[in-house]
Amino acid sequence: xxxxxxxxxxxxxxxxxxxxxxxxxxxxxxxxxxxxxxxxxxxxxxxxxxxxxxxxxxxxxxxxxxxxxxxxxxxxxxxxxxxxxxxxxxxxxxxxxxxxxxxxxxxxxxxxxxxxxxxxxxxxxxxxxxxxxxxxxxxxxxxxxxxxxxxxxxxxxxxxxxxxxxxxxxxxxxxxxxxxxxxxxxxxxxxxxxxxxxxxxxxxxxxxxxxxxxxxxxxxxxxxxxxxxxxxxxxxxxxxxxxxxxxxxxxxxxxxxxxxxxxxxxxxxxxxxxxxxxxxxxxxxxxxxxxxxxxxxxxxxxxxxxxxxxxxxxxxxxxxxxxxxxxxxxxxxxxxx
Numbered sequence: 001x002x003x004x005x006x007x008x009x010x011x012x013x014x015x016x017x018x019x020x021x022x023x024x025x026x027x028x029x030x031x032x033x034x035x036x037x038x039x040x041x042x043x044x045x046x047x048x049x050x051x052x053x054x055x056x057x058x059x060x061x062x063x064x065x066x067x068x069x070x071x072x073x074x075x076x077x078x079x080x081x082x083x084x085x086x087x088x089x090x091x092x093x094x095x096x097x098x099x100x101x102x103x104x105x106x107x108x109x110x111x112x113x114x115x116x117x118x119x120x121x122x123x124x125x126x127x128x129x130x131x132x133x134x135x136x137x138x139x140x141x142x143x144x145x146x147x148x149x150x151x152x153x154x155x156x157x158x159x160x161x162x163x164x165x166x167x168x169x170x171x172x173x174x175x176x177x178x179x180x181x182x183x184x185x186x187x188x189x190x191x192x193x194x195x196x197x198x199x200x201x202x203x204x205x206x207x208x209x210x211x212x213x214x215x216x217x218x219x220x221x222x223x224x225x226x227x228x229x230x231x232x233x234x235x236x237x238x239x240x241x242x243x244x245x246x247x248x249x250x251x252x253x254x255x256x257x258x259x260x261x262x263x264x265x266x267x268x269x270x271x272x273x274x275x276x277x278x279x280x281x282x283x284x285x286x287x288x289x290x291x292x293x294x295x296x297x298x299x300x301x302x303x304x305x306x307x308x309x310x311x312x313x314x315x316x317x318x319x320x321x322x323x324x325x326x327x328x329x330x331x332x333x334x335x336x337x
Contacts, residue, residue, distance in 0.1 A: 004083045013132040018124040025116035028109045032102050034095050050104040057108040065121040066098030189257040193264040202308040247279050258304050262311025269316040285322040292329035
């Protein structure tokens, strides 16, 4: 059983921060199974790296605290005993920090003479949104190896964005490999768009920058953005996309990965404007964008990179550019090409 002994408000992520305690038995029986919940959030390292910790656990050390997290609306917590809450819904928790330690605890328990009554201390984060939880996850784990911020987002988003429940058709990588004609988005593209949205950064896979440095830039961008105070959630962006998919031309346009990524970054500045735009007017402006884009010499640019940047610019400034003609849009694009 987990016992909560303090509760505080986390003003940055608009959530709750709890300190709690349980014991090694609960850690092995109830918390260790959570490790596999995120497809092994951080690859379990070779046991030899944690042999010293295992030996110390068997001698009676206190293991450094773990960090668990729940994604739960704060309204659900009103009038609820938090000790009851975390115990009744522990299977919904994620291990944000301490996977290696839990694995070592499990190995120590298998030795047969670990004192399972010893205390295991916990930090518990209760977050109202996936976006804010990812922000906190990156602040906890950024700089640790071998899992990058990008990997953290990809894995957590894969689990928390319930693709079966999304009001759009999502094609998995397996379906793509089989060549199945699914008229929807690729799961990988949705996750890329989410990373771009969180970091306010369209160049999330720039081949000119080594992968490790690119991962650092993504993490820095996420931490520098105002996602914790910006009330626009990615789920709202997906709902807007769903409404736009009713138009055949716009639907096909958004299913191009570079357009989707640019759209998800730019929409942060124009959400209210775009959502109030009649669908036929939005289609007309997208057609104008494509005419303007078609005037660019492809041989002179990095096509995918420029498309993302111009789509982001076009959507971010939709209130001004949505009514432009082709020539006006070309002139506006010139400094960005």
